[in-house]
Amino acid sequence: MIDSKITDGIKQGDRSAFNRLMEVTVGPVLMTATRIVGRHEDAEDIVQDAYLKLWEKRSTIKSDGSIYGLIRRMVVNGCYDRLRKEKRRANYTAAELGKSLEGILSDEAADTELEENEFKEILMAVTSRLSPRQKVIFVLSEIEDMSNDEICSATGLSATVVKSNLYHARQKVHRFLKEIYKEYGTI
Amino acid sequence: MELYNRITGKLKEYSVSDSDIVRVRNRINRELDIPDADERDYSLTNLLFNWIDRLWLRRSLVLISLSLLVLFVVQQAVMMDRIGSIEQRMTRTSIDNILEYQRVMQSASFGGNDVTGTGETDSLKVSVRDMKALIESYREMQNSYRRLESFDKGSRVSGEKNKRDQI
Numbered sequence: 001m002i003d004s005k006i007t008d009g010i011k012q013g014d015r016s017a018f019n020r021l022m023e024v025t026v027g028p029v030l031m032t033a034t035r036i037v038g039r040h041e042d043a044e045d046i047v048q049d050a051y052l053k054l055w056e057k058r059s060t061i062k063s064d065g066s067i068y069g070l071i072r073r074m075v076v077n078g079c080y081d082r083l084r085k086e087k088r089r090a091n092y093t094a095a096e097l098g099k100s101l102e103g104i105l106s107d108e109a110a111d112t113e114l115e116e117n118e119f120k121e122i123l124m125a126v127t128s129r130l131s132p133r134q135k136v137i138f139v140l141s142e143i144e145d146m147s148n149d150e151i152c153s154a155t156g157l158s159a160t161v162v163k164s165n166l167y168h169a170r171q172k173v174h175r176f177l178k179e180i181y182k183e184y185g186t187i
Numbered sequence: 188m189e190l191y192n193r194i195t196g197k198l199k200e201y202s203v204s205d206s207d208i209v210r211v212r213n214r215i216n217r218e219l220d221i222p223d224a225d226e227r228d229y230s231l232t233n234l235l236f237n238w239i240d241r242l243w244l245r246r247s248l249v250l251i252s253l254s255l256l257v258l259f260v261v262q263q264a265v266m267m268d269r270i271g272s273i274e275q276r277m278t279r280t281s282i283d284n285i286l287e288y289q290r291v292m293q294s295a296s297f298g299g300n301d302v303t304g305t306g307e308t309d310s311l312k313v314s315v316r317d318m319k320a321l322i323e324s325y326r327e328m329q330n331s332y333r334r335l336e337s338f339d340k341g342s343r344v345s346g347e348k349n350k351r352d353q354i
Contacts, residue, residue: 015219022215027208034203044211051215119201126194142195177190 029075036079038120046078076154083132097125098180138169
């Protein structure tokens with residue numbers, strides 16, 4: 001997908017090589033960022049900052065490393081920093097989440113695409129009780145379908161830390177959904 | 188567990204659109220001064236100066252180059268025009284002088300009573316008889332000069348001969 005010629009070109013300041021990198025990688029990393037932070041504008045800012053930083057520090061890129069892995073890590077870390085900076089974390093009750101999910105998960109809505117605000121609503125609600133790190137790992141694992149090794153590579157965390165945070169994140173989400181089940185029965 | 192899977196499944200369906208991706212790429216390109224994909228310019232000027240990183244610098248160089256080119260063309264045009272006008276004036280002046288001279292001499296030859304020369308600064312009116320007298324005196328002076336010249340040559344030659352004889 002991204003060969004060493006592109007990496008070498010970027011290191012030498014070749015803008016066409018940088019353009020080719022963007023053609024291939026902006027889509028996936030933008031999607032990852034949007035799924036972590038929930039908001040398009042924030043995700044776009046984070047992705048833009050990551051690519052500009054990559055260009056500024058292009059001379060330090062390792063030729064033997066994966067440049068896609070590097071940009072993904074920069075984006076994920078950018079998302080993590082953004083989540084940490086959020087002063088107030090919305091605290092959704094089971095009732096509020098149940099209400100959001102009722103229409104979205106109904107049979108009638110099974111074939112309709114999720115709107116941006118619906119996506120944001122569900123994501124915020126489901127992950128509202130998670131810490132920023134747990135949320136990042138949860139999204140990368142459960143929504144992005146990354147393996148633990150890929151999550152370690154994307155976050156720069158050790159395997160132990162990833163497993164631990166993922167376990168706790170799943171536990172919290174399950175507990176939250178049980179509350180909704182008690183409140184609403186089957187949705 | 189079923190609700191959990193349904194929720195995560197629904198969240199996975201959400202994706203970003205192509206327009207979102209293009210927008211982000213264009214934002215990055217603008218920050219780096221790279222032309223947007225749909226605005227990319229394949230003109231000769233861009234090909235000439237694409238070794239310049241900064242787009243504003245590239246555009247400035249193109250502007251300066253064009254200005255210099257226009258100045259050069261204008262300068263050449265002005266110079267050619269001036270050379271042309273100088274040539275015209277020289278030719279006209281020569282022709283005017285010749286024509287004037289011919290007119291004067293024709294008037295004198297065909298027995299007109301007087302001749303009027305038309306110089307730029309003044310005009311002179313002389314009679315034909317005076318003109319003929321003037322020309323005659325000029326010829327006499329010319330002959331006198333030639334005689335003097337030949338006498339001078341002769342005296343120099345005889346002077347040298349006398350010196351040799353004395354030695």
